[in-house]
Amino acid sequence: HGLAQLEQAELVFRRGEPPDAVYSFKHVLVRDAAYESLLRSRRQQLHGQIARALEQSFADIVASQPEIVAHHFTEAGLVEPAIDYWLKAGQQAARRSANAEALNHFARGLDLLPKIDDPMLRNKSELLLQTSLGHSLRSIKGWSIDSVRHAYTRALQLCKESGFDEHTLPAVFGLWTWNFLRAALGEAQTLAEHLVNTADTADDSVFKVLAHEALGFTLFARGTFAAAHAALERSLSMCEDGKAAAYLDLSAQDPRVHVRLYDGMALWFLGYPDQALRICAEARRYADTSQHPFSEAMARTISLRVHQFRGEAAVVARQADAAIALCEERGFVHYLAMALILRGWASAQQGEFEKGIAEIQAGLEKERATDALLFESYTLGLLADACIKNERYEQAFDFLDQAQLRLDQENSERYYAAEIYRLLGEAYLRSRQDLDQAERYLCKGLTVAREQKAKSLELKLCMSIYDLYELRHHADTYRPQLGEIYGSFSEGFDTTDLVRAKARLKDA
Structure with missing residues (x-):
């Protein structure tokens, strides 16, 4: 009856017929006045x-x-x-x-x-909220900002204080991601090993998937590619499609996508450029099927990085815009920064040097703003590579000096170390400044690549050393070593580096 009177007075409007009718006030001020007239x-x-x-x-x-x-x-x-x-x-x-x-x-x-x-109930509620808060902050503010660490640290503190052992994994995994993206790899390794030990004790398959993911990622960043590949394969072997929601709830990312992408990068370093591309394509299919935008952004961006490793500037240029648009729409700052860096690299490789360098630097500044240092030396390497190609040797040396400072820090990222040393050698070689210094850096890079079993980087280094010997008119003495590394590949013969290596051997 009261509603009918209000309707007749045109203070409320009805949509539909009772009992399924929906009523709305004529104006928000009418609604507020009616609400405030009620006692609290x-x-x-x-x-x-x-x-x-x-x-x-x-x-x-x-x-x-x-x-x-x-x-x-x-x-x-x-x-x-x-x-x-x-x-x-x-x-x-x-x-x-x-x-x-x-x-x-x-x-x-x-x-x-x-x-x-009730203090126990209050602590448990805060623990669940802080963990979830950390997950969402990570997605749109950056994996490595202080508020992310604060949320996960507080969650872990509550676990310890109140004995909520079953809720420890998301907090520890979150802290691992924070350290990992900051390239604090000593602490990241400690947390990853703790996750593996805890998962083995708990005998929980979801925990094990995430724990071996954390370990594999950390080993990759440290440049131990074979061990990383083994840990990532172990993680994937335990993944179950039916547990996708559990993975997301516990870690705010889908290991079926993320692990495949990192394994793709590891496979490229190990000398399997085609397998790298195939497993990235699998990751893309999982991401597209899941309709989880964060997974889609991750798959598109990290796949671009594998294309960059393979030297495919045209592919990166063609696919980067869609990745950037998705990241901008959703506010995924970390993947936006990386997609900008990669599009900039492609532009620089395709002759738009100034535009490309500016975009790489814009992406790098975005990464630095969130203290994400994991891709610092890699990005500085891309900048130096573009500068060397365009004979901007002083700029190249400046970027490489910054990258060397990263490599000299204890527990920093090492996966691109051999390439940084190769680029230093290339800068000295191409600028004709000091061929002996060029050789020292190239040999240092070769030692690192061989220690890391980074066959793809070893090939690049052997080509640079071959070019150095050619300049000294001693190419014949190094041809067998270039032939040996080229002959050790079983795939990827249409990729830039293998095509170049074959051309050198053929010209000889």
Whole structure:
């Protein structure tokens, strides 16, 4: 009757027929005036009734829009169910990569925590919120910013204080990602090994997948490619499609995608450029099927890096725009920075030197802004490579000096070390400044490549040394070594480096 009167007075409008009708106020000011006219106790009572009615009779709304239920429980002063629904709302938003929305929901839940009297319940609620907060921050603010570390550190502290051992893995994995992207690889290795030991004790397949992923990624960054490949293969062997949601909830990334991409990079270094491309294509298929935008951005960007390793500037140029558009739309800062770097590299390789260098530097600044140092020496190497190609040798030396400072730091990234030494050799060689110094750096790079079993880098180094010997009119003495490394490849003969190596051997 009351609704009918309001409708006749044109203060509310009805859509549909009772009991399924939906009513809306004529104006927000009318709604607010009506709401404020109620006593606070009456408002709380009504919000509580609405929340309970939603739970009992509208399961579809509860499942699809938990933030509505969270709002009503919050306004009812029923803190515990309110926090539970804010957590569910945030996690649901995060699953579809709506991370800004997720962060808002988690913040609403965290604001209510002081109102929980039971310390154990309060700690558990905060632990779950902090872990989920860390996951979403990682996606849109960067994997290695301080607020990410704070969220995971606080979650781990709560685990230890309250004995929530079963919730330790997401917090430790989150801290591992923070250290990994910062290239603090000593701490990353310690955390990865702790994850492996804990997963083995717990005998949980989901934990094991994530633990071996962390170990494989860390070994890759340290330049131990064969060991990295073994750990990544182990992780993939335990992956199950039916557990994709569990992987995302625990780690905010899909190892079926992410592990394949890193294994693709490891395979390229180990001398399998075609296998590298195939496993990246598999990762792309998983990402596209999952319709998880963060996985799609990851797959598109890291696949570009493998094409860059293979020297395929035209492919990178063709595919980079779509990766950049997706990352910009979704606010994925880390992958946006890397996609810009790779598009810049492609531009520089295709003759647009100034434009390419500017874009690589723009991407590098974005990475530095989030303290993501893992790809610092790699990016400086791309800059130096472009400069050498365009005879900007002083610029090249400047970038390579910065990269060497990274390599000299304890526990920093080493996967691109051999290439940095090769580029130093190339800079001295091409500028004709000091051929002896060129040889020293090239030999140093060759030693590193062989220690790391980085056959693809070994090939590049052998070609550079061959060119040095050719300049000294002694190419014949080095031809057998170039022939030996070329002959050790079983695939990838259409890739840039193998084509160049074959041309050198043929010309001889």
